[in-house]
Amino acid sequence: MTAVSLAEIRKAFPDQEGTDEVLVFDGLSLSVRDREFVCLLGESGCGKSTLLNMVGGLDRDFSGHLALEGNAGPDSVKTDPRIGYVFQEHRLLPWLSVYDNLKFVLRTGGIPSDLWSSSISLWLDRVGLWEFRNAYPHQLSGGMRQRVSIARAFVIDPDILLMDEPFSGLDEFTGRQMREELLQLWRQSQKTVLFVTHNCFEACYLADRILILGNRPARVTDEVPVDIPRDYESEELFERSVGLTRKVLGTGLGRLRGQS
Amino acid sequence: MLSQLVTRVVSIAVFVAAWQVTSMLIPPRYVPGPATTFAKLIEFAGSGALLGNLATTMIRLLGGFAVALLVGVAVGSAMGLYRRAEGALDLWVMVCLTIPSLVYIIIAFLWLGLTELGAIAAIAWTTFPAITVNVWSGVKAIDQGLIDMARVFRASRAVRGFAVILPQILPYVMGASRYGFGIAWKVTVFVELMGRSDGVGYQLNYSFQIFDMPGVFAWTLFFVAIMITIELGILKPLERHLFRWRPELRA
Numbered sequence: 001m002t003a004v005s006l007a008e009i010r011k012a013f014p015d016q017e018g019t020d021e022v023l024v025f026d027g028l029s030l031s032v033r034d035r036e037f038v039c040l041l042g043e044s045g046c047g048k049s050t051l052l053n054m055v056g057g058l059d060r061d062f063s064g065h066l067a068l069e070g071n072a073g074p075d076s077v078k079t080d081p082r083i084g085y086v087f088q089e090h091r092l093l094p095w096l097s098v099y100d101n102l103k104f105v106l107r108t109g110g111i112p113s114d115l116w117s118s119s120i121s122l123w124l125d126r127v128g129l130w131e132f133r134n135a136y137p138h139q140l141s142g143g144m145r146q147r148v149s150i151a152r153a154f155v156i157d158p159d160i161l162l163m164d165e166p167f168s169g170l171d172e173f174t175g176r177q178m179r180e181e182l183l184q185l186w187r188q189s190q191k192t193v194l195f196v197t198h199n200c201f202e203a204c205y206l207a208d209r210i211l212i213l214g215n216r217p218a219r220v221t222d223e224v225p226v227d228i229p230r231d232y233e234s235e236e237l238f239e240r241s242v243g244l245t246r247k248v249l250g251t252g253l254g255r256l257r258g259q260s
Numbered sequence: 261m262l263s264q265l266v267t268r269v270v271s272i273a274v275f276v277a278a279w280q281v282t283s284m285l286i287p288p289r290y291v292p293g294p295a296t297t298f299a300k301l302i303e304f305a306g307s308g309a310l311l312g313n314l315a316t317t318m319i320r321l322l323g324g325f326a327v328a329l330l331v332g333v334a335v336g337s338a339m340g341l342y343r344r345a346e347g348a349l350d351l352w353v354m355v356c357l358t359i360p361s362l363v364y365i366i367i368a369f370l371w372l373g374l375t376e377l378g379a380i381a382a383i384a385w386t387t388f389p390a391i392t393v394n395v396w397s398g399v400k401a402i403d404q405g406l407i408d409m410a411r412v413f414r415a416s417r418a419v420r421g422f423a424v425i426l427p428q429i430l431p432y433v434m435g436a437s438r439y440g441f442g443i444a445w446k447v448t449v450f451v452e453l454m455g456r457s458d459g460v461g462y463q464l465n466y467s468f469q470i471f472d473m474p475g476v477f478a479w480t481l482f483f484v485a486i487m488i489t490i491e492l493g494i495l496k497p498l499e500r501h502l503f504r505w506r507p508e509l510r511a
Binding site: 104 | 405406408409411412413414416419423427503504505506507
């Protein structure tokens with residue numbers, strides 16, 4: 001079953017003078033299967049975040065076909081699939097405590113209030129921050145804030161999880177630990193994940209499948225299935241990520257040559 | 261906290277002592293001492309003038325301030341949210357900010373007569389530009405990222421407005437209010453001197469006319485005491501409570 005599918009997407013921004021338009025996507029197509037972890041890999045500025053915003057419903061100014069489906073069982077009636085989003089910055093409401101930040105999205109997501117406290121305690125416990133439930137975001141470290149942000153995305157029991165370089169603002173040690181934690185949460189919850197990154201190593205470690213986004217207007221230039229075990233220590237992971245880097249740079253170099 | 265209180269009490273004691281010494285060196289018609297001033301204060305209180313005039317002044321002050329706050333928040337928000345409003349109004353807000361309050365008072369009294377309405381209009385007019393500027397910069401600083409977050413998590417327009425945008429603007433409105441309140445009470449006294457026949461400003465002017473220095477001191481002391489009480493007793497604790505989530509205000 002397909003959870004996310006985009007077909008023949010066309011999207012343009014007005015250029016800086018506002019006279020002409022810049023094509024971001026022209027004929028972009030991709031799909032993510034149910035419960036699949038897909039990493040979208042590309043250089044900065046290639047339109048990865050724009051794509052995620054379109055899937056997340058923040059940007060509706062495009063043409064083409066976009067379909068999202070929930071992975072609920074046949075007996076449950078779900079119309080709109082629920083989306084959990086983890087941004088590059090934590091984007092927690094600074095005037096709410098950790099607990100209330102989670103409550104906020106449960107309320108806006110229309111989740112029955114009798115489930116709130118059990119969901120919040122479950123997810124705060126899973127990210128190891130139950131003790132900090134009454135803290136305000138500014139009292140937490142960067143890594144802890146991003147953990148809250150991840151818990152917030154999971155707590156609404158989303159059909160699809162969108163992540164926009166969630167670990168790029170963290171130091172490497174924290175990032176590494178949090179990638180492991182994320183995989184654990186993902187295994188426990190079996191969510192469909194679309195994860196944007198420019199970090200080849202991260203993509204190889206996390207993904208079931210990597211989609212390389214390249215060339216402007218951007219489209220999926222390559223698709224790389226990842227079938228190695230998710231293990232930081234494995235030699236294979238390192239080799240794969242080096243190979244992947246070459247691949248991504250290759251498309252970039254191709255573009256540069258094309259321009260000259 | 262306690263040491264801060266001690267410091268404050270000591271500083272007040274030193275001031276009163278210095279005042280006492282000065283008054284012993286200079287004739288009381290220039291600098292009346294604390295005892296003389298307090299005697300005057302008690303005399304005013306006994307005649308009922310103290311609270312009566314205070315009430316009159318406070319009503320004008322709060323009326324003018326409320327209008328200024330309403331207009332300031334509306335105009336400031338529009339300027340922060342819409343580029344066109346900003347382009348059209350920023351020059352005029354600066355102009356309003358530059359014009360001396362005396363001009364507003366004269367114009368308000370000429371247009372509306374020496375009435376309560378004229379007084380309130382003059383107070384509001386003088387106060388609103390400062391509030392506008394503060395709210396304007398606050399609204400401009402709204403974090404679009406938080407609004408996007410709320411949209412992704414399906415917050416309705418109303419929820420985004422009340423639960424995401426409003427809390428971001430509120431600290432600026434609060435800051436603007438305290439600042440605006442300071443301007444308003446100074447101008448209120450001036451307005452009363454210019455065109456009213458009651459209120460603290462009028463009483464000050466009356467004391468001036470009959471060269472009653474203890475009267476001037478007594479009214480000033482009283483009014484300042486009231487304003488400090490409002491500031492420290494109401495506004496500051498309110499602000500601390502509302503914005504306890506802000507790191508910079510916790511220090």
